[in-house]
Amino acid sequence: MDLITPGLGLVFWSIITFFILLVILRKFAWKPILGAVDERENGIKNALEAADKARMEMENLKADNERILNEARAEREGMLKEAREIKTKMVSDAKEEAQEQATKMITQAQEAIENEKRSAMAELKNHVASLSIDIAEKVVREELSNKDKQLELVESMLGDAKLN
Amino acid sequence: MTLNTLRAVLFLVFSVAITNFGFASQEDEDQDEGFNATEMIMHHVKDAHEFHIVDWNNEPISIALPIILYTDNGLVTFMSSEFHHDDSGSVIVEKNGERFVKYHEKIYQLDAGVDALAFDEEEEPTNASKPLNFSITKNVFMMWVSVLVLFLIFISAARKYKKANNYVPRGIASFVEPLVIFIRDEVAIPMIGEKKYRRFMPFLLSVFFFIWLNNIFGLIPILNGANVSGNIAFTLTLALFTFFITMFSGNKNYWKHIFWMPGVPVPMKIFLAPIEIIGMFVKPFSLTIRLFANITAGHIIILSLMSLIFTFQSIAIAPVSVGFSLFILIIEIVVVAIQAYIFTVLSALYIGMATAEEDNH
Numbered sequence: 001m002d003l004i005t006p007g008l009g010l011v012f013w014s015i016i017t018f019f020i021l022l023v024i025l026r027k028f029a030w031k032p033i034l035g036a037v038d039e040r041e042n043g044i045k046n047a048l049e050a051a052d053k054a055r056m057e058m059e060n061l062k063a064d065n066e067r068i069l070n071e072a073r074a075e076r077e078g079m080l081k082e083a084r085e086i087k088t089k090m091v092s093d094a095k096e097e098a099q100e101q102a103t104k105m106i107t108q109a110q111e112a113i114e115n116e117k118r119s120a121m122a123e124l125k126n127h128v129a130s131l132s133i134d135i136a137e138k139v140v141r142e143e144l145s146n147k148d149k150q151l152e153l154v155e156s157m158l159g160d161a162k163l164n
Numbered sequence: 165m166t167l168n169t170l171r172a173v174l175f176l177v178f179s180v181a182i183t184n185f186g187f188a189s190q191e192d193e194d195q196d197e198g199f200n201a202t203e204m205i206m207h208h209v210k211d212a213h214e215f216h217i218v219d220w221n222n223e224p225i226s227i228a229l230p231i232i233l234y235t236d237n238g239l240v241t242f243m244s245s246e247f248h249h250d251d252s253g254s255v256i257v258e259k260n261g262e263r264f265v266k267y268h269e270k271i272y273q274l275d276a277g278v279d280a281l282a283f284d285e286e287e288e289p290t291n292a293s294k295p296l297n298f299s300i301t302k303n304v305f306m307m308w309v310s311v312l313v314l315f316l317i318f319i320s321a322a323r324k325y326k327k328a329n330n331y332v333p334r335g336i337a338s339f340v341e342p343l344v345i346f347i348r349d350e351v352a353i354p355m356i357g358e359k360k361y362r363r364f365m366p367f368l369l370s371v372f373f374f375i376w377l378n379n380i381f382g383l384i385p386i387l388n389g390a391n392v393s394g395n396i397a398f399t400l401t402l403a404l405f406t407f408f409i410t411m412f413s414g415n416k417n418y419w420k421h422i423f424w425m426p427g428v429p430v431p432m433k434i435f436l437a438p439i440e441i442i443g444m445f446v447k448p449f450s451l452t453i454r455l456f457a458n459i460t461a462g463h464i465i466i467l468s469l470m471s472l473i474f475t476f477q478s479i480a481i482a483p484v485s486v487g488f489s490l491f492i493l494i495i496e497i498v499v500v501a502i503q504a505y506i507f508t509v510l511s512a513l514y515i516g517m518a519t520a521e522e523d524n525h
Contacts, residue, residue, distance in 0.1 A: 005396070008397075010303055025366065026366035032323075033344055
């Protein structure tokens with residue numbers, strides 16, 4: 001039957017027509033359209049990825065900030081503590097040193113005083129000795145001014161010597 | 165969108181009405197001998213050498229188309245108007261000493277000294293030969309119109325993308341893009357696979373829109389049912405394209421599955437090979453028949469419903485006829501899209517089978 005017998009002419013023209021359609025649409029329609037759609041889809045994908053990345057970075061940044069803040073806080077704490085310690089130490093050190101200095105000064109003073117005392121005592125002793133010699137000289141001179149007395153003394157002394 | 169749909173439906177309704185009148189006047193002259201529905205339907209479904217639009221006062225209004233014949237003496241060309249709308253073989257056109265007649269939309273070259281066609285029992289002419297006929301027939305003409313429309317739509321859509329640097333579809337592009345993406349995401353990628361679909365996209369898109377548009381043109385009655393996609397030559401051609409693309413893109417794996425099916429015993433391999441080879445040719449054949457039969461059937465149903473008016477010779481039957489054919493026409497609007505889609509899906513499936521990489525058994 002005619003209806004189901006493919007006509008040669010129509011097959012021929014169909015091949016040519018479809019081939020031309022394919023070639024032209026491929027070059028002037030499908031490539032630009034598909035290219036544009038692809039490019040746009042890639043653009044959207046990239047934009048979403050970039051947004052995701054930015055969000056992540058933001059979070060990281062936030063975490064970083066938090067961390068840095070905490071670190072700074074801890075550092076401040078540490079510094080304050082250290083300063084307090086140093087202060088305490090300095091105060092105690094100063095106290096100690098002052099104590100030491102004072103002790104040393106007191107000791108020196110005491111020593112000086114002792115020396116002074118000693119030299120004074122020695123001087124006093126010398127003085128007392130010369131004074132007593134002077135007095136004794138004067139007394140002796142007074143005692144021995146007459147012959148009787150000199151004799152008496154010699155007598156007594158001899159008396160003592162006899163006992164030995 | 166809804167407004168446009170409404171407008172399209174109204175257009176179709178009026179078109180049906182107009183064609184209806186067309187039939188009426190055309191068949192007036194045959195009224196005496198009785199109305200032959202089969203002949204009328206076949207005449208409308210088959211190809212023709214002139215673009216018949218309507219009969220007006222028993223005078224056919226039609227567009228003459230060029231007739232291109234290849235005879236023993238070379239090319240012969242003339243316009244179909246030289247037959248003066250004759251289709252019974254009575255008007256003889258003489259060119260370069262060769263004489264041609266047109267009988268039932270076939271062109272015969274009369275033998276020397278013969279004035280009228282004679283047929284044997286098998287309806288083969290006894291005193292004429294059939295030259296190779298490359299005429300620009302009604303179907304070829306409509307095919308070219310559809311190609312022009314496709315160029316207009318898609319090239320201007322592609323231009324829209326070039327102009328807009330942010331790639332936002334505008335105008336015609338916003339209509340085209342969802343369809344293109346549909347073919348890509350629902351047909352090409354699932355059937356062929358993410359890696360290889362790109363190569364076949366131009367073919368799949370072209371086939372889909374070419375078939376769809378020709379199907380739609382076939383539904384517009386004022387075009388007098390230029391039944392391009394319901395012509396077996398047309399569907400055969402497209403199926404051949406699919407066939408050859410499948411053949412040439414078939415990889416080692418594909419041919420192995422055809423000639424030496426892996427994973428089955430040797431006797432089974434020998435048994436399967438001929439079946440697979442037949443299957444290779446059945447695929448394009450089924451594509452050919454499916455599209456042809458579906459579209460032609462739609463035309464035949466609508467025309468049959470219309471013929472009821474003339475068969476019963478009563479205007480009372482007209483509302484029923486028009487109502488039913490409108491109903492079928494609306495179904496056909498869906499069917500033409502589905503058929504274009506099915507052809508594309510199956511083509512993609514066959515290509516996908518031919519290019520499948522590893523064994524998925």
